[in-house]
Amino acid sequence: MTTTKYLVDPELVAILNYIPASALTAESLAETRASAKKAVMASLASANVSQFSALSVSERFISGLEGEPNVRILVYLPTSVQGPLPTLLWIHGGGYVMGSADAEDLMVKSIVSNVGCAAVSVDYRLAPETPYPGPIEDCYAALKWIFTHANELGIDPQRIAVGGSSSGGGLAAALALLTRDRGEFSLAFQLLLAPMLDDRTCTLANPHPYTGEFIWTPEANRFGWTSLLGHEPGQSNVSPYAAAARAEHLEGLPATFINVGALDLFLEEDMEYARRLMRAGVSTELHVYPGAYHGFRMVANAQVTKAAERDQLAALRRAFDPSLLQASKS
Template sequence: MTSRHLVDPQLTDVLDAWPPLALTNESLPSIREQNRLEMISTRPVDPPFPDVTLAEHFIDGPAGAGALRILVISPRLQATAAPGLLWVHGGGYVMGSADQDSLQVQRLVSAVGCVAAVVDYRLAPETPHPGPIEDCLAALRWLHDAASTIGVDASRIGVAGESAGGGLAAALCLLNRDLQAVPVILQLLIYPMLDDRTVTHPDPHPYTGEFVWNADSNRFGWAALLGEEPGGQDISPYAAPARATDLSGLPPTYLDVGTLDLFFEEDVDYARRLVRAGVPTELHVYPGAFHGYPRAETSAAAIAHQAAVEAALRRGLSVG
């Protein structure tokens, strides 16, 4: 059953231009390379946000000394310690990089005035769970411990991510809560990839997941991360956050998703469960929006999304 007639008309041009994705073990290397080349070819010549600075750090992580790359994006004119934001990039757990999300995070830093650390976690299937979440935890601890040297207020740290990055951000907040590792005051989840069971549901939603990120891609991503087919027994909530039975004690949450996104039901259900667990939760649902809809930057949905994310960061990180 097609959902084309349900797509927000302002998003159709971007949807039609989106290249098809067919993820397999054989195609993954070439897809990663194509994405890298596209990122290079579309990189602006002049810095679009001259009021921010970028710095590379290589920190000690689970893979060894100096093995974990962090891209720190800071306001250029920063007189006092600013809130910190650990950003986790998307890519279905199998693609992406800190550089991929650099411009997006630069925009947030420019608008909000926080300091963002974007973590280049190791990708599946080469590094399955728990490698990626361990990298994210190491990055979060570094952001907290190095706060004074990079201009961060260690008492105001949030965690954010998009798609698989949103899934890792949610998993990280669960793990961080259970370890009582670092004070985190906000989790910001943009159409997060939370539940491996979505592709095994006996009655899948008839109108979600047709575009951009579909059930086949989702199955591939989860199998790569888990090292087994999704939907099995005893899957860790630190891999698939929707598996967590207790969501209490998590930081205040912002979550958004489109009605045509494959993750629509799992995301709305996670928000519902957060509210029932006593977690202050802000949920935004965008009608007719598919996975990755903010790429249509001039659409009303993308503009509303950007404004809502910036407002959630200002409020959640106590900016201004």
């Protein structure tokens, strides 16, 4: 494939020279995870923790699906906001095979500090060691815990959202479907950042010629989906609770925010999901950022990163605004 580097936003180009182009495989997964964990530890060690002094973080282990291990969660509560709090269940990314709640600790703290909400970040089990449905059931267990402990935590059960980035966004979308269909709880919003929604992207006869060159490639995507599903992607029996784009009906889902970079491998599947949500009568906001590849937010000072952060925080604030929420239900 001819390089798409000339299409990359100038502020996002330089960092690409420092990112190794190693393939993600079963053989390399352990090393890749170890490298990622090392980078996370270094990032947390160098972070300015004083800017998040007005929130508390606690670790909990909650009951998982019957017969399954407990689920680790991190609970974020602002200490300067009173009253029942809106809450975001955050689901980390990593292609279903990597990542942790700790890896996105700073992002969750930033959301809590900027929006004035609570958050719970879930350390779901990773594939391929735990394929579907393990990861989504861990996320559902975390959501159920939030609802059942709302009074204890000072949480408003009418203002609970799910969100995540990449595979975390895919799990958040699947969780919204699962929550709708089980009917135990009702969600206010879903925040999907470059969500990994459709295993069939791996098997397209005519893939997009200008997406997926950087960070998350078609090869990595196939490995991630194969790990989660336990078989090759693109088969006819894939559950929508594994790949949300497989859902036949999207009616009744909560209001949705989706963003994605124009060079992201997930561009077309995310745009298609947004289109289908709108056709199903779901209030949907979609942003596509030119020159942006998957994971571009790692370049924190780029104007496009700041724009994306501004847009997603504004959407979350609107979703949690009690007056707007009440108006949407009337």
